[in-house]
Amino acid sequence: MDKVLLIIPAYNEEKNILRTYEEIVNYNKHSKEKYDVIVINDGSKDKTKEILEKNNIPHINLLQNLGIGGAVQTGYKFAFYNDYDIAVQFDGDGQHDINYVKNIITPIINKKCDLVIGSRYIDKETSSFKSTKARQIGINIISKFIKIATRKKIYDTTSGFRACNKKIIESFAKNYPVEYPEPITTTEILKQGYKIEEVPVNMKERLGGKSSIRAWKNFYYMINVCLSILMISIRRYKDGR
Amino acid sequence: MDVKLKISLFVFSIILFIITTSILKKGRIPIKYSLLWYFFAIIILLTSVFPNFFSWIASIVGFEVMSNLIIAIFIGLLIFLTMALTIMVAGQNKKTILLIQELSIVKKELEEKSKNK
Numbered sequence: 001m002d003k004v005l006l007i008i009p010a011y012n013e014e015k016n017i018l019r020t021y022e023e024i025v026n027y028n029k030h031s032k033e034k035y036d037v038i039v040i041n042d043g044s045k046d047k048t049k050e051i052l053e054k055n056n057i058p059h060i061n062l063l064q065n066l067g068i069g070g071a072v073q074t075g076y077k078f079a080f081y082n083d084y085d086i087a088v089q090f091d092g093d094g095q096h097d098i099n100y101v102k103n104i105i106t107p108i109i110n111k112k113c114d115l116v117i118g119s120r121y122i123d124k125e126t127s128s129f130k131s132t133k134a135r136q137i138g139i140n141i142i143s144k145f146i147k148i149a150t151r152k153k154i155y156d157t158t159s160g161f162r163a164c165n166k167k168i169i170e171s172f173a174k175n176y177p178v179e180y181p182e183p184i185t186t187t188e189i190l191k192q193g194y195k196i197e198e199v200p201v202n203m204k205e206r207l208g209g210k211s212s213i214r215a216w217k218n219f220y221y222m223i224n225v226c227l228s229i230l231m232i233s234i235r236r237y238k239d240g241r
Numbered sequence: 242m243d244v245k246l247k248i249s250l251f252v253f254s255i256i257l258f259i260i261t262t263s264i265l266k267k268g269r270i271p272i273k274y275s276l277l278w279y280f281f282a283i284i285i286l287l288t289s290v291f292p293n294f295f296s297w298i299a300s301i302v303g304f305e306v307m308s309n310l311i312i313a314i315f316i317g318l319l320i321f322l323t324m325a326l327t328i329m330v331a332g333q334n335k336k337t338i339l340l341i342q343e344l345s346i347v348k349k350e351l352e353e354k355s356k357n358k
Contacts, residue, residue: 060345060346060349061348061349062342062345063341063345064341066342070338070341073338073342074342074345077343077346078346081346178334178338
């Protein structure tokens with residue numbers, strides 16, 4: 001059976017992290033598959049570290065705050081060093097639903113693709129939470145850019161609920177963007193000739209805390225992401241892997 | 242060119258030269274970074290010693306006044322320097338991130354080992 005690791009980046013998640021972990025433990029008790037967990041504490045300033053230690057949650061404390069990309073990459077490095085077959089990015093804020101992990105890793109277990117994106121938009125019924133109108137427009141624009149760069153339509157370009165196989169774990173462990181990692185890695189991976197699939201998932205509204213993408217930063221975010229995708233599209237990649 | 246401007250430029254280039262040399266003497270920057278500052282100092286010195294040559298260049302390139310050419314050269318050099326620094330900072334940042342990640346992972350493994358003892 002494939003070894004599966006859930007990578008949970010956490011920055012100031014004292015309100016949610018324990019609940020998220022308990023949900024996973026509960027799920028493991030009742031199901032055939034068992035998922036390992038690693039929480040990456042990205043230099044949180046609140047009690048996240050204490051909570052992780054007190055409850056014996058497997059975690060890595062980053063010595064400095066690195067931002068979402070640097071934190072998630074640490075998880076991929078951990079997965080790579082410990083020889084995991086599948087790594088799943090899972091949010092610590094309660095947005096992601098543990099019951100859907102099975103759905104997003106199935107295409108990888110069946111070797112149908114290399115990376116799976118848990119998508120809010122591919123099947124309109126599944127997800128109760130669809131995020132704001134403005135953000136949906138932003139996600140759509142990014143989607144168009146990725147289509148131009150790679151000729152593949154990705155619907156939920158900013159979803160942080162993703163699973164990948166060993167080859168991608170290795171690639172992410174070696175190279176992962178510090179900022180705006182989701183749309184950028186999606187484009188890079190497609191450009192390198194890997195296969196990506198989108199699977200419908202349910203996402204809940206955040207339980208507490210703030211999203212890492214703040215409203216006033218959206219415009220700056222869009223320019224950065226779109227420019228990055230354009231740059232990747234003119235970059236040359238070796239064919240094959 | 243006004244004699245006052247000549248003298249100012251000359252003095253300025255000497256000061257820049259002295260500052261660069263003293264930083265270098267204390268070993269606070271490697272030689273390769275000092276070269277650019279010496280280059281700056283030399284260009285300033287040349288403009289004060291051979292103003293005619295520079296006003297000739299200014300007329301060729303299309304500057305009406307020589308002092309504008311000097312300013313333009315410096316802005317160009319500074320832009321180049323800033324770009325080089327941006328690239329350096331980005332490279333340093335990448336290395337720092339790598340160090341923090343690897344160190345944090347090793348630290349976790351060490352802590353686990355000492356717990357199991």
